[in-house]
Amino acid sequence: MGKRRSYTEEFKRDAVELSLNSDKSVKEIAEDLGINYGNLNRWRREYRNKGKHAFPGNGKQNLTPEQKKIKEIEDELRETKLERDILKKAVGIFSKKPK
Known part of the structure; x- marks a missing residue:
């Protein structure tokens, strides 16, 4: 069984910003970045709901x-x-x- 990957707050923010500002589809951006399409969708949803307080990391809350x-x-x-x-x-x- 593979090790679970973790992504930094900065990576998540950059990926979400790219998906929001790009002409490409979310699926294409996820493939380009080598991440799961579902992860990117979840990150986008969290970013929309929490804004700058999204992605606190390791169970911490902003x-x-x-x-x-x-x-x-x-x-x-x-x-x-x-x-x-x-x-x-x-x-x-x-x-x-x-x-």
């Missing part, structure tokens, strides 16, 4: 400043809830009367 702030606040809230739960348990343990 977030807007607002999305980054929301993620930071959600992470802080999750950590604060965990600390609160630990403190509740500690209070329960230390407030028990010894036998």
